[in-house]
Amino acid sequence: xxxxxxxxxxxxxxxxxxxxxxxxxxxxxxxxxxxxxxxxxxxxxxxxxxxxxxxxxxxxxxxxxxxxxxxxxxxxxxx
Amino acid sequence: xxxxxxxxxxxxxxxxxxxxxxxxxxxxxxxxxxxxxxxxxxxxxxxxxxxxxxxxxxxxxxxxxxxxxxxxxxxxxxxxxxxxxxxxxxxxxxxxxxxxxxxxxxxxxxxxxxxxxxxxxxxxxxxxxxxxxxxxxxxxxxxxxxxxxxxxxxxxxxxxxxxxxxxxxxxxxxxxxxxxxxxxxxxxxxxxxxxxxxxxxxxxxxxxxxxxxxxxxxxxxxxxxxxxxxxxxxxxxxxxxxxxxxxxxxxxxxxxxxxxxxxxxxxxxxxxxxxxxxxxxxxxxxxxxxxxxxxxxxxxxxxxxxxxxxxxxxxxxxxxxxxxxxxxxxxxxxxxxxxxxxxxxxxxxxxxxxxxxxxxxxxxxxxxxxxxxxxxxxxxxxxxxxxxxxxxxxxxxxxxxxxxxxxxxxxx
Numbered sequence: 001x002x003x004x005x006x007x008x009x010x011x012x013x014x015x016x017x018x019x020x021x022x023x024x025x026x027x028x029x030x031x032x033x034x035x036x037x038x039x040x041x042x043x044x045x046x047x048x049x050x051x052x053x054x055x056x057x058x059x060x061x062x063x064x065x066x067x068x069x070x071x072x073x074x075x076x077x078x079x
Numbered sequence: 080x081x082x083x084x085x086x087x088x089x090x091x092x093x094x095x096x097x098x099x100x101x102x103x104x105x106x107x108x109x110x111x112x113x114x115x116x117x118x119x120x121x122x123x124x125x126x127x128x129x130x131x132x133x134x135x136x137x138x139x140x141x142x143x144x145x146x147x148x149x150x151x152x153x154x155x156x157x158x159x160x161x162x163x164x165x166x167x168x169x170x171x172x173x174x175x176x177x178x179x180x181x182x183x184x185x186x187x188x189x190x191x192x193x194x195x196x197x198x199x200x201x202x203x204x205x206x207x208x209x210x211x212x213x214x215x216x217x218x219x220x221x222x223x224x225x226x227x228x229x230x231x232x233x234x235x236x237x238x239x240x241x242x243x244x245x246x247x248x249x250x251x252x253x254x255x256x257x258x259x260x261x262x263x264x265x266x267x268x269x270x271x272x273x274x275x276x277x278x279x280x281x282x283x284x285x286x287x288x289x290x291x292x293x294x295x296x297x298x299x300x301x302x303x304x305x306x307x308x309x310x311x312x313x314x315x316x317x318x319x320x321x322x323x324x325x326x327x328x329x330x331x332x333x334x335x336x337x338x339x340x341x342x343x344x345x346x347x348x349x350x351x352x353x354x355x356x357x358x359x360x361x362x363x364x365x366x367x368x369x370x371x372x373x374x375x376x377x378x379x380x381x382x383x384x385x386x387x388x389x390x391x392x393x394x395x396x397x398x399x400x401x402x403x404x405x406x407x408x409x410x411x412x413x414x415x416x417x418x419x420x421x422x423x424x425x426x427x428x429x430x431x432x433x434x435x436x437x438x439x440x441x442x443x444x445x446x447x448x449x450x451x452x453x454x455x456x457x458x459x460x461x462x463x464x465x466x467x468x469x470x471x472x473x474x475x476x477x478x479x480x481x482x483x484x485x486x487x488x489x490x491x
Contacts, residue, residue: 005105045103045220046096046165047172070168077105 001062001078010065010074022053022065027076032057052077083204084319085194086226086234087177087211090243092190093117093130093161096169099220100162114138115157118146123335124415129161133243172219180211185320193231195319201227201250208246216244232315233258235267254313259286268307276300285311328362329370330354330477331418337376338414341406346466348401350476351419353464356394357475359421360451365390365430366421369400373408374416382418383408388435390425395443396436397421 010025024033039054043066053065064078089095098111114135119125126146138153150156170189177184183195196204208225215223226238227248236258237249249257258266264274266285276299282288288296289311296304309315330351338344348371359366370384383404391397401419453462463474 003105003107043103044172044218046099046169047219048100048103048165048168050103 001064003078004076006076007073008065008076010067012067012074020051020053020067022055022067022074025065025074025076027079032063034063035059038062050075081197081229083196083199083201084228084231084234085196085204085208085211086187086228086231086238087173087192087194087215088224088226088235088238089173089190090222090224091130091132093166094132094159095130095221096165097159097162099169100165102220110157110159113157114140114153114155115159116140116146116149117161118149118158120160121146124333169219169221173215176215176218177211180207183319191235193234193319201248205246205248212244212246230313230315231317231319232267232310233313236265239265249313251313255286258311258313259284259289261285263288266307266310268303268310273300273303273307326424327420327422328355328359328364328366328424329418329420330358331372331416331420332477333374333416334414338417341409344405344409344414344417345402346470346472347417347476348405348419349398349464349466350473351417352394352398352401353475354477355419355421356392356397356447357451357454359424360392360447362424362426364424364426365392366397366424367391368421368423369397369404370420370422371401371404371408372416372418372420373405373414375410375412376415377412378415379412381408384420384422386423389433390427390430391436391440391444392447393440393444394447396440 008025008027010022012020012022014020021037022034024031026032034055034057036056037053038056041052043050043052049069050066051069053067055063055065057063061079063076066075066077067073068075094110094115094117097117098109101108101110111132112134113132114137115132116128116135117130118128128140128142128144128146128149131140131142135153135156140149140152140156146158166189174184174186174192177192177194181194181196185193185195187193196207199207204227208227212223212225215221222244224238224242224244225246226234226236226240227246228234228237228250233249233251233254237247240247240249240257261284263269263277263282263285264271266288269277277288280291280295282291288308291308293308296308300307332351334347338347367390368384368386370382372380372382374380385400385404387396387400397419450462459475467474
């Protein structure tokens with residue numbers, strides 16, 4: 001796991017109940033499909049709200065995506 | 080069962096907030112664990128220490144000292160520029176969080192709040208304080224100090240006892256053991272001007288002040304003496320202010336260079352007025368008093384204010400008054416910092432027609448509104464006044480609303 005914290009392009013489903021589910025994202029011209037979201041939670045460090053998604057890829061790679069509410073930007077936080 | 084007042088103080092606020100934010104951004108350092116300070120930009124002469132980390136404190140670095148002095152004390156010092164957007168957002172989030180516990184939250188400054196609880200006993204209050212303290216740490220990622228007492232003064236003094244990440248009580252019967260042994264300058268409202276006077280009369284601790292002759296203190300220091308004498312006894316009659324309506328709007332700025340001519344000073348006043356008047360209109364208010372402040376190169380500080388004949392929110396009216404005030408006040412010493420403030424505000428949707436205002440000013444009011452709309456849509460610098468073209472002066476000066484948080488207030 002390495003901390004990256006870079007903005008990325010994400011395709012996500014915004015459900016009717018307000019829940020967000022990232023489906024796939026693009027990094028280094030490669031598309032990474034998210035197989036399973038293992039955990040989501042909200043962090044609110046110094047008032048900056050980000051929704052954190054801990055995702056699984058190919059059964060072993062763990063990615064941490066963050067959606068920042070203020071800037072409406074997705075970040076690949078860890079991979 | 081009386082009321083309980085808690086004082087919440089963020090431990091080295093600007094530094095803690097920066098550290099927590101850096102952590103969220105994935106930067107792998109913790110500036111709280113190394114000698115570090117938040118300091119202004121030295122090139123533009125804002126080079127003072129705004130906040131310090133606990134390791135930096137060990138080098139006897141103090142808030143307000145120049146960065147050059149601080150570096151001499153600790154050569155490996157890490158200096159980080161401030162980011163007021165983070166601080167304002169962190170402060171707002173903290174206030175929102177505290178409102179979950181009580182509706183009575185009084186904002187004292189950007190990093191300090193008072194909370195009032197009624198119908199609660201002391202043991203419950205202490206438990207609750209620990210809960211709030213740990214809640215803030217877990218939710219927002221920084222630590223606070225909480226002081227618990229029955230009035231605002233003692234709560235504030237309690238919060239200053241031992242830092243960081245602590246809760247302290249200071250009830251009226253505890254002042255003899257907790258407040259009185261402290262050096263007198265630790266008392267609220269005793270600063271670097273009062274301390275030498277008190278020391279001269281042999282008063283070094285708060286306890287000595289409390290047991291000094293009241294008549295002597297009152298005679299020598301007048302109303303301020305009566306105030307600090309009562310403070311030393313933990314007596315504070317200030318009331319809890321829940322919502323503070325805006326009393327004044329203003330902006331000030333330290334300049335990149337010393338101003339030595341009148342014309343440049345007027346131009347800077349204009350850029351400050353642009354910001355102040357815009358904020359005034361944003362709040363939907365009119366002002367009747369204009370004041371300016373001048374700090375010269377030797378840090379001499381002067382202010383002057385004037386009441387105008389009518390309520391206005393017009394940039395031109397405020398600017399012209401600020402200029403004439405400047406001409407009256409300025410003693411030809413090089414100017415280091417300038418400020419424009421407006422007060423005696425009135426909140427109104429209607430405006431009284433008056434015959435003191437000239438036609439140009441009425442036209443300008445309409446123009447101001449249009450300029451505001453353009454700026455809101457296309458950015459602050461989308462439309463600027465001609466005098467700022469091809470200069471490196473900022474057309475709109477003073478970004479951080481320095482009076483939204485009454486930072487230097489002396490009234491509890």
